[in-house]
Amino acid sequence: MSVENTLNNRWFSEQWLERIDKNVAESTGLPNALYTDPEFLRFENEQLLPSAWILAGFTHQAPNTGDVIPIEVAEKPLILLHDENDEIQVFHNACPHRGAKLVNSLCSGAKALVCPNHFWTYGLDGKIQARPHFFGGDQHDIHEPGKGPQGLRPVRSAVWHDLIFINLDGKAGTFEQYIKPMADRLKGYDLASLQHVGVLEWELNCNWKLVHENFIEPYHVFAVHPGLLEFGPMDKRRASEHEAHCFFNDYQFPNPDSNRGDGLPHFPNPSKTMENQVLWFHLFPTLSLEIFPNQMAVWELIPISPEKTLERIHVYLIGDTATSEEFAEGRQKVFDTWHGLNEEDIGVIERMQQGRHSPGFDGGTLSPFWDSAIQHYARLMAGAVKSKRAKKNQTKE
Ligand code: FES
Ligand SMILES: [Fe+2]
Incomplete structure (x- = not known):
């Protein structure tokens, strides 16, 4: 068996x-x-x-652009942030280089996220902005904000009024299907x-x-x-x-x-x-x-x-x-x-x-x-x- x-x-x-x-x-x-x-x-x-849509947090926790919050859902370390387009983004809270936890505490007014381990720097869109000494001593990998390759791994998310939901494996049905039975009755x-x-x-x-x-x-x-x-x-x-x-x-x-x-x-x-x-x-x-x-x-x-x-x-x-x-x-x-x-x-x-x-x-x-x-x-x-x-x-x- x-x-x-x-x-x-x-x-x-x-x-x-x-x-x-x-x-x-x-x-x-x-x-x-x-x-x-x-x-x-x-x-x-x-x-x-x-595999499901689950409650992850609340928009009132990150009311302003640059608000960044480390959260944990289903024992997964995540980053919840308010980006420059006035939207909530959720990312896995692990630096894509060597996996250091990127955000350890709440911050506000952030323009970028910097990993303490080798200073790899990510925009609020998760894209890479800087990888110091990436190609060797003084050989940096630098990108204009929004122009670098995707760095942080995004988590599928949806906002319903104040509530933020995520689907960690990205394979659940649409968020609309999930919320509809309740939204219709409201x-x-x-x-x-x-x-x-x-x-x-x-x-x-x-x-x-x-x-x-x-x-x-x-x-x-x-x-x-x-x-x-x-x-x-x-x-x-x-x-x-x-x-x-x-x-x-x-x-x-x-x-x-x-x-x-x-x-x-x-x-x-x-x-x-x-x-x-x-x-x-x-x-x-x-x-x-x-x-x-x-x-x-x-x-x-x-x-x-x-x-x-x-x-x-x-x-x-x-x-x-x-x-x-x-x-x-x-x-x-x-x-x-x-x-x-x-x-x-x-x-x-x-x-x-x-x-x-x-x-x-x-x-x-x-x-x-x-x-x-x-x-x-x-x-x-x-x-x-x-x-x-x-x-x-x-x-x-
Ligand atoms: S582990 Fe984050 S920059 Fe290296
Ligand atoms: Fe009761």
Whole structure:
């Protein structure tokens, strides 16, 4: 038996694969090892995440030409920068000469990137500008800005409002295909009016996938967030829909919740439905986003290890005045609310992680009403493992 088959069986047994396509009540979630095994995190970082469109950063991190930021996504060192054409570029953060990490810390006003090792110099377009002593002592290789050969290796990227996405292997479908299911449902929202106003951060003792799974599952609201019931009672909530890589849910709230920032500006020209509507989305594998009439929240999850995750919730409000003193109290309430809700979630998410060490649990039994999204999530993950395997086998033949 090949090593790959051994790994496949280790993650998904034949019985598991048979169950996953049955109806929800007979189906199950992901096997325990996918939340605990460092080998699976390696698969995610080396294969699953590079083959998809994934969240990499935010344009507000590099608002001006010459802003350069070293980032790490799927354990890959990358450079995110704001170039002279007012566009965001993403490059691999390794000097093409001897592979030194090119950018180590944030900088602003940069005109070029200089490697400390032999001073090879790259423009913000990634093109080579100078290679000192390249042809021998005092024999330099110099190019006009923009005229030299390509130096830095670009990463396929796309910007959607404030969010920056990348596709590391360059082989995913178009970005439009990826974003469309969500963008279509957000027609009517003037997303250009969103202002990033802050970020909340936690370190969780759990696998990163459990945070997304918890996000797409509204079943837990009555038990974990009883405070939300007045705002959104269980009988107004429904199971998440799912189609291909997109998970989607919404509800209409009967009364506004003052803790959601009463009095803050709303999206301009809202339709009647938008005024009382909450929408949330997960675009597999890394984007979770929730939108209210007066705010948006975006989840950024960075796996530290299989059982440790850095979680950031980025909060957006509407319009230029959202950051003014006038709305300071409303803003604070928004942060306090997200903070409180997330603390409630963390309590159960970490318990779900702990339960994944029990030989008495391995994927679980699902609610026929609420959990088809959990089944679909597991199916997507199994599908990603299978398709990667199929591609590898094809390459070998
Ligand atoms: S390693 Fe960067 S210039 Fe040589
Ligand atoms: Fe929750």
